[in-house]
Amino acid sequence: xxxxxxxxxxxxxxxxxxxxxxxxxxxxxxxxxxxxxxxxxxxxxxxxxxxxxxxxxxxxxxxxxxxxxxxxxxxxxxxxxxxxxxxxxxxxxxxxxxxxxxxxxxxxxxxxxxxxxxxx
Amino acid sequence: xxxxxxxxxxxxxxxxxxxxxxxxxxxxxxxxxxxxxxxxxxxxxxxxxxxxxxxxxxxxxxxxxxxxxxxxxxxxxxxxxxxxxxxxxxxxxxxxxxxxxxxxxxxxxxxxxxxxxxxxxxxxxxxxxxxxxxxxxxxxxxxxxxxxxxxxxxxxxxxxxxxxxxxxxxxxxxxxxxxxxxxxxxxxxxxxxxxxxxxxxxxxxxxxxxxxxxxxxxxxxxxxxxxxxxxxxxxxxxxxxxxxxxxxxxxxxxxxxxxxxxxxxxxxxxxxx
Numbered sequence: 001x002x003x004x005x006x007x008x009x010x011x012x013x014x015x016x017x018x019x020x021x022x023x024x025x026x027x028x029x030x031x032x033x034x035x036x037x038x039x040x041x042x043x044x045x046x047x048x049x050x051x052x053x054x055x056x057x058x059x060x061x062x063x064x065x066x067x068x069x070x071x072x073x074x075x076x077x078x079x080x081x082x083x084x085x086x087x088x089x090x091x092x093x094x095x096x097x098x099x100x101x102x103x104x105x106x107x108x109x110x111x112x113x114x115x116x117x118x119x120x
Numbered sequence: 121x122x123x124x125x126x127x128x129x130x131x132x133x134x135x136x137x138x139x140x141x142x143x144x145x146x147x148x149x150x151x152x153x154x155x156x157x158x159x160x161x162x163x164x165x166x167x168x169x170x171x172x173x174x175x176x177x178x179x180x181x182x183x184x185x186x187x188x189x190x191x192x193x194x195x196x197x198x199x200x201x202x203x204x205x206x207x208x209x210x211x212x213x214x215x216x217x218x219x220x221x222x223x224x225x226x227x228x229x230x231x232x233x234x235x236x237x238x239x240x241x242x243x244x245x246x247x248x249x250x251x252x253x254x255x256x257x258x259x260x261x262x263x264x265x266x267x268x269x270x271x272x273x274x275x276x277x278x279x280x281x282x283x284x285x286x287x288x289x290x291x292x293x294x295x296x297x298x299x300x301x302x303x304x305x306x307x308x309x310x311x312x313x314x315x316x317x318x319x320x321x322x323x324x325x326x327x328x329x330x331x332x333x334x335x336x337x338x339x340x341x342x343x344x345x346x347x348x349x350x351x352x353x354x355x356x357x358x359x360x361x362x363x364x365x366x367x368x369x370x371x372x373x374x375x376x377x378x379x380x381x382x383x384x385x386x387x388x389x390x391x392x393x
Binding site for chain 1 (some may be wrong): 137148151152154155156157158159160162163182183185186187189190191193194
C-alpha cells in the first residue's frame, strides 16, 4: 500500500502493537527479538508480543511504509547475520510523533478530570 | 547473544513451533517463517534460563494463543472473510464438524467384528483431524459471537478450547507422519476437555443459548473417553462399543449446538428485517 497521498494524521489512531514497534525503533534500528525486548522493557513487562503478532505487524508496517528493512548488517562476528534489521522511515517517524501528540492531549484531559493518580 | 548450546527443551520446542507454522499461508511463511522461529527460540531460551520448565510452559501458552489469532488474521485476509462473517460461520462449522465426528465414531469399532468393509474404518479415521479443526474454529467463532451472553470468561474458555481442538487436529494429522505427535494430541486434548467442561458449567449458570443450557457439557464428555482409554475398566470389545457411543454422543452434541446457533442466527436476521 502506498502512502504517497496519506498524511500522518490519516493513520491515527494506531493499534497498540504498531505504536509499540514505532516506539521501540525510535532510537535506532533493531531486529525482531530486539524489538520484542524493547517493547517488554518499555511496558515494564506488561506486554510480551508473540512472534505471530510481531511479524504480522511488521509486515503491515512495511506495506504502509512506516518502517523499512535496513540494508546495513552488523559485523557477523557480533551478531547472527540471518537476522533482519528494521528502522523507522521518515513517514513512520512523523506518524509516531502525531500519535504521541494525540495521546498527550488525551492524557491532559484525563489529568484534568482527575482520572490519574497524582493528578494536579 | 547467548552462544551456549541450547537445552533440548528449547530445541524441541523450536522444532514443534516450526512445524506449526504450516498453518500460515505459504508466502507469509516463506517471508517470515525463519525469523519467527528465530525469535521464538530466543525468547524460549531466555524463559527457560530464567524460570525453567514453568517459564517454557507459560511461553508456549501465550505463543499458542498468538499463533491461533494471527493464523486467523493472515488467513481471513486471503479468503476475504471479515470477523463478523467468521462469527456467522461458527454454527455451520460446528454442524459439519459434528457430522464428521459422528462418522469418525466408526473408527472406535473393530473392523471385522462390527463391520466387514475396512474402508469404513479408514475413512472414519481420516475424518478425525478435520472434525477437530472444524470444532476448534467453530468454538472460537462461538466464543466471539456470544460474548454478550456468556461473558469474557466464557469467550476465553471457548477460545482456549478451540485453539486446543485445532492443535489436536494438527496433532492427529501429523501423527500419521511423525509418531511422537501423539504427545501433543494428548496434551491438547486435555486442555480442550478442561476448557470445554468449565465452559459447560458456566453455560448452565449463564447460558448463551438458553434453550440448551446443558448442551455444551454433553460435548465435553471427552472425559469419559479419556477415562476408558487410561483406566481400561472393561474388556476391549465393551470399551470399543462404549467409545463408539461416546464419540457419537459428542458429535451429536456439536451438531445440536451448531443447529441451535444457526437457528438463533436466522431468528436474529428475521427480527432485524
